[in-house]
Amino acid sequence: MWGTVLASALLLTGGTPAVADAGWSPSPIVWTDCPLDPDSPPPDGECGTLQVPLDWNRPSGPTISLAVARHRSTDSAHRIGVLLADLGGPGSASTEFALTPGFFSPEVQARFDVVGFDVRGTGRSAFIECPDTGRAPSDEPAGQAEFAALQAYNEKAVSGCRAANLPIFDHANTADNARDMDALRRALGEARISYLGISYGTLLGQQYAELHGDRVRALVLDSSIDHSAGLERFLGDRATAADEAFGQFAAWCDRDTTCALHGQDVFDVWRKALAVTSGEPRNQNDLRDLVLKSFYRPDWAYAAQLIADTAAGNPPVTAQFIFNYPSIRLAVMCQDFDLRIRSFAQYTALHAGELRRGPLMRGSTLSHSEAMACLGIQGPPANPPHRLSIPRAPRILMLNSRYDPATPYAWALAVHRQAPANTTLLTYEGAGHGVYPRNTCTRSAVDRYLLTLAAPPHDVSCPA
Template sequence: MTRALVTAVILVVSAGSAGAEPVERTRSIAWAPCPDAAEGECGTLSVPLDWDKPRGQRIDIAVARHAATDPARRIGVLMVDPGGPGGSAARFALSRLFSDEVRARFDIVGIDSRGTGGSLAIRCADLMVGAPSSYPADETGFEALLRFNRGVLAQCGERSGPIFDHADSAQVARDMDAVRRALGERKISFFGLSYGTMFGQLYAEEFGDRVRAMVLDSVVDHSADVTRFVGDRAAAADDSFVEFARWCERTDSCALHGQDVRAAWEAALVRADGEQFGRQGLIDSMYSALRGPDWAWAAELVAGTPRAKALDFEPNYESVLPASVCQDFSLRVKNFREYSRLRAEELRRSPIMRGSFIGHGETAACVGVAGPPANPPHRLDIGDAPKILVLSARHDPTTPYAWAVNIQRQAPRNTALLTYEGWGHIAYPRSACTRGGVDSYLLDLAIPAGSCPAVE
């Protein structure tokens, strides 16, 4: 039997449990050449809309595969996800991020997570035009945000259909295992970036014995409550700004070299108050520069002479966020009093950057979401999984290094932490050390040394 067509579908009732819900066994993926990537194979897999109701409505999820270029030495399947949320894992699987040796030894498989790419993409960004400030100054401003969000949620849910209520990370983890079965693999390896690490963690919790290897790069801490979700990210943003200022001090080409960078930043914020994009627009652009990092652009922003540059977020990020992040975390801020306490903590931990673009923005987007999260936050429980490699830059403004440390603390027997002693979001491509350490782990299950030096 070829890997292109695996097995037929059967639904069976567990022995001795007449009347129970049937257990999903195996369906097939009919592969065809990807329309925009000659090296790839694309297909879809039918899965239950709600994994707790396997006899109910079904949906098709999009899958892509780059077959191992050296099949004689093939190790198995490496599932990948670029995070976001909103990034297409199907496209990511066909990218050139991975080394030639990894591409030679693994079938690299990407599954578009629910609400993204070819898996019933949620498209609601147009509904968010004209939103009130996500930084309300009083009760009236908070109520305006609450009313607006509720309207968007209702319209987006109606437009998107039932996928809107079934796009949390726990559902995606079940989809991953359905793809594993369809591929005929006993175990898989996994490589997740940023929010893609959520899918890996949930998979390792439920299907740990089916994991051969797993890399969680720039990990999201699913145990974070709303205070840590916002506060840890706010502190990480300030830490990255401090690193930028240090770079300016030692780098002649920095547009702010020889100046007090913090004072120049405060002056730039005051100046921005009278400009078109305003103070918050400047802060958001600085956050994007730190995330790269693109320190030369950061200096230009402060100096008032920036090149035009788009912010680097997934195009479907805003649309899928309420259906995913708001169902994976308890980000329910109910009233202005709660918001004020949270904002004060955010500013306490981030006096320079005034908080985190992404931590604050995601929490504000969840204002008005009803009910508890479908996949509530909790401590990591991966007792059945093998040793998982957690990778993080020490100075990451998006997924704080403290989160990687906490993940390792929660599962010390099942995780190893590789620290990139540098900057920016996503650590794997930063240096020969980070690439080599991850590749050796994926290929040979060799745990790398504890840290990699920064590359400036």
């Protein structure tokens, strides 16, 4: 059902891509003005499209069109090359990210063409959107009957989404995107590229380094996904991270008089808010999800007011997704990870582990919803999870917050241990998701590495 498994053995060994790529060459990109958004100023850059094979194992077969955007270096006389940038998600449009003013420092923008491409199923690259299948059952089933109902709903939803988005749905995992990334390198005429990936974009960077390590000039992995994580760690590590982030939030409330909960027992008010919403699981999940998302920036003032309002009897409105994340995760995450829960007994054990490792937040709504969305998917993942193997890659700079609610610090440590010979880890000693623009310490370390290839000689940390 899910298409051909893509070069899994090669990914496991860090070998050279299959000979299916041999003899295929991309056409040059024709650059034009970018599409205008009536609600935004004109983009400072240029846009184009890249034609790539739908199925990299059949390069002479049908092709698809990927959207590409470029912000040219502002000091062309001292241009270093191309810096590919990916915001992650899955679901975010990296064409927009590449043209976002102010994210990269002026020094980086002076020396690099900053390029982004919308990976398969996102933005203007064969956008994946599932049809409405109605109100879903709770993703926290209380018994066998509820588990069976959720599984039946998911099987129907996934089948309908796949049917509405063929053929791209079967060819949208990160291994496919990594091969697209090398096609983009070739189309740009670059012998080597630099890359900065954030969050899910770090998995694209890792898989590109496995396939094409010798074509990497510099690689920044900001807030790392651990592709080797099985179900227990996928759920448990994030549950722990959510609780650790809550602990940082509570400490802020204790010391900052602007916190709406200052002077109160934050943990007690939180338990009251959960109790207020316990009669309607969806309201409670919305509360947990909104609080978790507020830890990304972090926006602790918003979290405090939200908890205070809920405890007073005013629960939050339904949480909203951005981009097409609920749709594309079925084609991407469910094929990048083995998130297959096969029985209610297995679910019960996994959920007990979530509650044990994250009793405050009752687990991570992020990882729980992702795992439960994959319930009912048949067959093994097309892009099997595995330990990182990048012997041909240069030194890589990794960044992670110590209290990251989405990509746990434990994942950064795991990835670092999988490739100790050529990774350096910079730890931001604070909270939040995404590290590069946090402060002068984090930005200068990345800029120095991108501009000069001088990574810190050993693991370092930056203060919050």
